Amino acid sequence: MALEHAILVSLLEQPASGYELARRFERSIGRFWTATHQQIYRVLKRMEADGWITAEEIGQDGRPDKRSWSVAPAGRSALVTWLRAPVQPETVRHELAVKIRGAAFDDAAGRAALVAEVERYRATHEATLARYLTGERRDFPDADPPDAQRALQHVVLRGGIAYERMVLAWLDDVLTTLRTLEN
Amino acid sequence: MALEHAILVSLLEQPASGYELARRFERSIGRFWTATHQQIYRVLKRMEADGWITAEEIGQDGRPDKRSWSVAPAGRSALVTWLRAPVQPETVRHELAVKIRGAAFDDAAGRAALVAEVERYRATHEATLARYLTGERRDFPDADPPDAQRALQHVVLRGGIAYERMVLAWLDDVLTTLRTLEN
DNA sequence: TCCTGCTATGCAACTCGTTGCATAGCAAGA
DNA sequence: TCTTGCTATGCAACGAGTTGCATAGCAGGA
Known part of the structure; x- marks a missing residue:
């Protein structure tokens, strides 16, 4: 819409x-x-x-x-x-979260496969974060950009960066949890 | 799918x-x-x-x-x-981010309306975080839950909590940025 | 008494998103 | 030379998601 x-x-x-x-x-x-x-x-x-x-x-x-x-x-x-219309609540689809909860109903081999998958997934998010940070250094080198358009683009980019950092930290948490279950 | x-x-x-x-x-x-x-x-x-x-x-x-x-x-x-199939990359739909970048093409009155909208949006996320934290205290009081199912449910919940905290911090950043533009 | 809201399921119509395919010429490398 | 890949646009079919509506009985408050 x-x-x-x-x-x-x-x-x-x-x-x-x-x-x-x-x-x-x-x-x-x-x-x-x-x-x-x-x-x-x-x-x-x-x-x-x-x-x-x-x-x-x-x-x-x-x-x-x-x-x-x-x-x-x-x-x-x-x-x-x-x-100026109200913002719709965001619709979320985190397939990985479904798989993590689903891993309770798979065996050790399945959970080992999930660990590998989470590591692969983590690498893509690490690459995304690196891309954002490179873009930020290139497009927003000044501490205080003057015009509205650039300031707003920058704050949205900072949101993307914050999101990727959060995801990476959480994926580490996930990996630790999954590995603990193997013992 | x-x-x-x-x-x-x-x-x-x-x-x-x-x-x-x-x-x-x-x-x-x-x-x-x-x-x-x-x-x-x-x-x-x-x-x-x-x-x-x-x-x-x-x-x-x-x-x-x-x-x-x-x-x-x-x-x-x-x-x-x-x-055991590969995780699909998540599809994102952040309407608010579109509106923030779009605010560059609205006037001061429109940006003031957006500030109010972001504040309302922030309140819903604050309520969601509070709900998650209450649920965590209720369902996961122990430091180290024993079974796989609960441990996996907990790590997914921690993901939700991390997401909400990230969103709240970013929305504060957005509000600061929008208010700076009004001067 | 009336209205609202909850449990419980479902149809129909519509819009949105996905996948496969097609055309067409150029550039670059194997 | 052949293949792959990029620019550039589009059709057709299908599957997923949304919205409005319908039924039906009970509980609780105004």
């Missing part, structure tokens, strides 16, 4: 083609909202029909043409309306 | 009716997996057809009959198969 609005924010920060949006959703925006290129193209079409965004055709030689999308006034006012 | 498995774990921990499951999903399981009663009833029907669970009819006077579900051997082996 809010993919439209995530796209509006991203396009206001910087106009983009569907393909570029999909890559942003893999990177920075994917930190708090995931979407595939299919969803994005479908929603872009609907948003164009609603007059929320307008396209500029860009011919490129050697590559397929692309359509660069910008936010129209109607899109901007739709965004503002949504911004 | 994994609601079935969350239900299997819950029913292995304790058999339940669809209605009771729905309440568990509002409470403890909802910490890491949300589901409405509609989803649950539909999935239970499919799981019964697949022979994963069996029902025991319980007649109650003064109340509608209920069907108490237990996990059949086929369900248990389906769970074990799933437990």
